[in-house]
Amino acid sequence: MRVFMKAAGSWWVTASFALGAAVLYIAYSFGLPVEASPYEKWSNALLHTPWGIGFCLAVIAQLAILTVRVAWERVRGAAATPSAVRAMDSVAEFVPESREALGEWLVRLGFEPVELGGGGEIIARSGAHSYLPGAVLRLGFIVFLGASIASAHLREQAEVLAHPGEAASILGHEFGVLEVSIGLPREFMRVGESETFSIERASASLEAAGGRRFEVSNGYPTMVAGLAVRVTHAGLRQPLLISRGPEAEKYLPGRAEWAEIVADLEILPPGRAHELDLAGGGALSVALEPERVIRKGLLTGSLYDLESPRYRITLAGHEGVGGGEGEDVVIGPGESGAVGDIKISLGERSHYVKLLAVRDPALLALYAGSVILVLGLVLMIARFFWYERTLCVAFEGDRAIVGYSEEFYKKWGALKFRRWMNDAPGR
Amino acid sequence: MAEAFQAAFRESIEFALIMAVVVGYLWARPASTWARSGGLVFALGALTGFAVGFGASYTQPVAVVLQPGQDWSGARYALEVAVFYLGLLFVMVHAPSMRAWSLAVLFLSGVALTLFDARSLGLFVRGVGEMKESAGGAAWMALLGVVLGIAPLALLAPLIGRLPLEKSLTLPGVLIFIGAFRMAFGGVGDADEGSVLAALEHGIQGFMVGAVGHMRQLLLFPAGEFVRVPLEGLAEFLSGDRAAMTLLVLFVVTPPVYFLIDLFSRPEPDVLGIGQAAERRLRLAFFQREIVFRSAPALAAFITILVALHAMTAVMNPLSEPVPIPVRESVEDPGVIRIALKDRIGDFSDRKLRKYVYYYGDRQVIFLTLLKPDGTVGLALDECEICKPADWNTKAQGYAQRGEDLVCKYCMTPVPASAVNKPGGCNPIPIPFRMGEGEVVVALEDLIRTYLEAKKLEGKGMHL
Numbered sequence: 089m090r091v092f093m094k095a096a097g098s099w100w101v102t103a104s105f106a107l108g109a110a111v112l113y114i115a116y117s118f119g120l121p122v123e124a125s126p127y128e129k130w131s132n133a134l135l136h137t138p139w140g141i142g143f144c145l146a147v148i149a150q151l152a153i154l155t156v157r158v159a160w161e162r163v164r165g166a167a168a169t170p171s172a173v174r175a176m177d178s179v180a181e182f183v184p185e186s187r188e189a190l191g192e193w194l195v196r197l198g199f200e201p202v203e204l205g206g207g208g209e210i211i212a213r214s215g216a217h218s219y220l221p222g223a224v225l226r227l228g229f230i231v232f233l234g235a236s237i238a239s240a241h242l243r244e245q246a247e248v249l250a251h252p253g254e255a256a257s258i259l260g261h262e263f264g265v266l267e268v269s270i271g272l273p274r275e276f277m278r279v280g281e282s283e284t285f286s287i288e289r290a291s292a293s294l295e296a297a298g299g300r301r302f303e304v305s306n307g308y309p310t311m312v313a314g315l316a317v318r319v320t321h322a323g324l325r326q327p328l329l330i331s332r333g334p335e336a337e338k339y340l341p342g343r344a345e346w347a348e349i350v351a352d353l354e355i356l357p358p359g360r361a362h363e364l365d366l367a368g369g370g371a372l373s374v375a376l377e378p379e380r381v382i383r384k385g386l387l388t389g390s391l392y393d394l395e396s397p398r399y400r401i402t403l404a405g406h407e408g409v410g411g412g413e414g415e416d417v418v419i420g421p422g423e424s425g426a427v428g429d430i431k432i433s434l435g436e437r438s439h440y441v442k443l444l445a446v447r448d449p450a451l452l453a454l455y456a457g458s459v460i461l462v463l464g465l466v467l468m469i470a471r472f473f474w475y476e477r478t479l480c481v482a483f484e485g486d487r488a489i490v491g492y493s494e495e496f497y498k499k500w501g502a503l504k505f506r507r508w509m510n511d512a513p514g515r
Numbered sequence: 516m517a518e519a520f521q522a523a524f525r526e527s528i529e530f531a532l533i534m535a536v537v538v539g540y541l542w543a544r545p546a547s548t549w550a551r552s553g554g555l556v557f558a559l560g561a562l563t564g565f566a567v568g569f570g571a572s573y574t575q576p577v578a579v580v581l582q583p584g585q586d587w588s589g590a591r592y593a594l595e596v597a598v599f600y601l602g603l604l605f606v607m608v609h610a611p612s613m614r615a616w617s618l619a620v621l622f623l624s625g626v627a628l629t630l631f632d633a634r635s636l637g638l639f640v641r642g643v644g645e646m647k648e649s650a651g652g653a654a655w656m657a658l659l660g661v662v663l664g665i666a667p668l669a670l671l672a673p674l675i676g677r678l679p680l681e682k683s684l685t686l687p688g689v690l691i692f693i694g695a696f697r698m699a700f701g702g703v704g705d706a707d708e709g710s711v712l713a714a715l716e717h718g719i720q721g722f723m724v725g726a727v728g729h730m731r732q733l734l735l736f737p738a739g740e741f742v743r744v745p746l747e748g749l750a751e752f753l754s755g756d757r758a759a760m761t762l763l764v765l766f767v768v769t770p771p772v773y774f775l776i777d778l779f780s781r782p783e784p785d786v787l788g789i790g791q792a793a794e795r796r797l798r799l800a801f802f803q804r805e806i807v808f809r810s811a812p813a814l815a816a817f818i819t820i821l822v823a824l825h826a827m828t829a830v831m832n833p834l835s836e837p838v839p840i841p842v843r844e845s846v847e848d849p850g851v852i853r854i855a856l857k858d859r860i861g862d863f864s865d866r867k868l869r870k871y872v873y874y875y876g877d878r879q880v881i882f883l884t885l886l887k888p889d890g891t892v893g894l895a896l897d898e899c900e901i902c903k904p905a906d907w908n909t910k911a912q913g914y915a916q917r918g919e920d921l922v923c924k925y926c927m928t929p930v931p932a933s934a935v936n937k938p939g940g941c942n943p944i945p946i947p948f949r950m951g952e953g954e955v956v957v958a959l960e961d962l963i964r965t966y967l968e969a970k971k972l973e974g975k976g977m978h979l
Binding site: 113114117118119125126127128130131177178236239279285286287288289290306307308309316318319320321322356357444446451454455458497498499500501502503506509510 | 586589590593718721722724725726728729730733734735737739740741742743744745779780781782783785787890
């Protein structure tokens, strides 16, 4: 068992697994065009194929064994037999004045000597628990990788649009959408073709069965009835009443139509147009109309009022009589206008949000793994100055064999040891 | 035919240098049958690789397989990186003593070292031959190039033998040097191969983009179109080209730097027990000299990598400098120079640097213009207030453009485009001007005055 633990839990096995994963990644990149990344193929192979899952489980097991082995060796401590001491980085042998003087000398050096065994062997250590940052890092990786495998197979995911006052069905759960709010800036300046538009906050109030209310936002996910939900997208929701004009009725009896559409307009960022298909053929193109156009030098900026937006509605591909293709009208919510033979009346504007909902038993483990992983990475900084230092003294008759090892910075450890030896009692 | 000779000559010099290092290393080992024959085996492998790669590209059925392709380059890159990191591995395990089986490894290494470049060279020479309608002539010229490229190695062999190779060449050091050298200079420049460093950076960025995207999906923070997502800035940084470049630098400097740290952190010999001070000093000096000798290949690798990285970033972000366009006084409006914002020469909205030259007597007044990020025009002399290159270095005078910013060609200080028209520092010396209808108008008087003032400054020693 000990031999197995030592072999399976060695750093070389860890490095071999890492190398294996890297070689696999490189292998997947062969045959791909330059611009393609093999990441998707690689991660799919690792998380979805039987051998890939086997590989990941082997990595998890190896890291766990390695962590246990390192912790066990550190907790158990070093042996202070003459042969073990002589195998340390720096060794000196001398006849001490007395064992008490030797102990006092070690205390003066900053060690808390611990005497062991009948032979009076001394083991003094510092930084014995410096394995903890690495252990935390590996634990985080183990939890995250394990959760990733579970998530790849157990996750159910759906995206739904939520409209205020309506019901939303998400992965078998019914929710009432009480309110939708998006933090649109009051105005937005679009310069040239660049887009820096962003919405800092978008949220929806949901009511689950039993009357429990939840606030879902674009921040961290909210747990709602076993689902993790967050807002991923938002937009303007605009009711439109569209009707054909009298000319259509005059020349083509029976073609007079009307329709009431409540459109989730994809017109954000400002400058983008949304196509609304008309039942009788053709389409309306809706875009936000800039409040002002500003020119400075060679650049042109369009200033949009997003608090009281106005839309430019253009008729496209219209088959009806009376022409009008390419005609447009600029109207705001609550106003009416006409393009060609089509009359348009706008209702009051509201907002919609897109909800991403996930049912995933491994989600909490994924978050926990990420947090532990990041914590481990931060703690690893401590390893620059938190490392194990061991000083052992074994005796052969009156002769003391003093050995010293440092986990890192061995050169300076050896120099330090030589300096200490100058003051050793009895050298 | 000169192209075939040139390419073969260049590749052979590169090969000869690597050969010198490998044979030098093997020759410097303690005399034993395998160590001495190792050099010959390696050379034999290299010759085999060359014969297979170069010769096979002339064999029609095989040539089809050898055609340029992404995978050939990928295999070459993977091999070069593997050799480089094998050096690091041997530093970590403190290079095992090589035994007879290493003859096979040496043979295969020799094959791999020449196969890829010989393939590219063969295809290139064959192409040159077909173009010039003299396949045989091109092949002979290439072979002549190979012989002449390797010849210096043979001539310099006695000199190489005098170098302290046994002290400076260790297996990890040799591997790291060869890997770095191949990464910097590998591939036949005129053929299809690109830079392994650029490919590595691309690969690292591809991995990071994939990994960050995967993490975002897993943690429910997929990139939104415009709705903000927590930790968005971090995700963008990690999948950006700066992070990829940082990781690339870490990746390629790790083997030589680890080698040097391992070497220089070795404890000095314990000399306390030695009675004579001279003997103590001798021991320490010997130890330090050993370390310096041993560090040579890794230091050479480190410098090679730095140069290669610099060359790569220079290629990816080139300096561009336009040729000055001569301008004259306006015929309709004497006393001013008019520069159209949009004409047959180009459009200012491309944000490219433009230079103009006005002939003032026998002197050239060069000034520059460009469109600044705020949409306004910048106009200044093509001269820095601080830097004055020496007379033999007049090509370093003025500014070039990298991305949207300017760079002082003398001190290579980047100057933001927004700083044009602002005096001070390394900024170009501003010239007063006004905007006309679709044009920039510079009063000749202002231009000449600014130019003469700059010359006066120069005379007073304001310039470096």
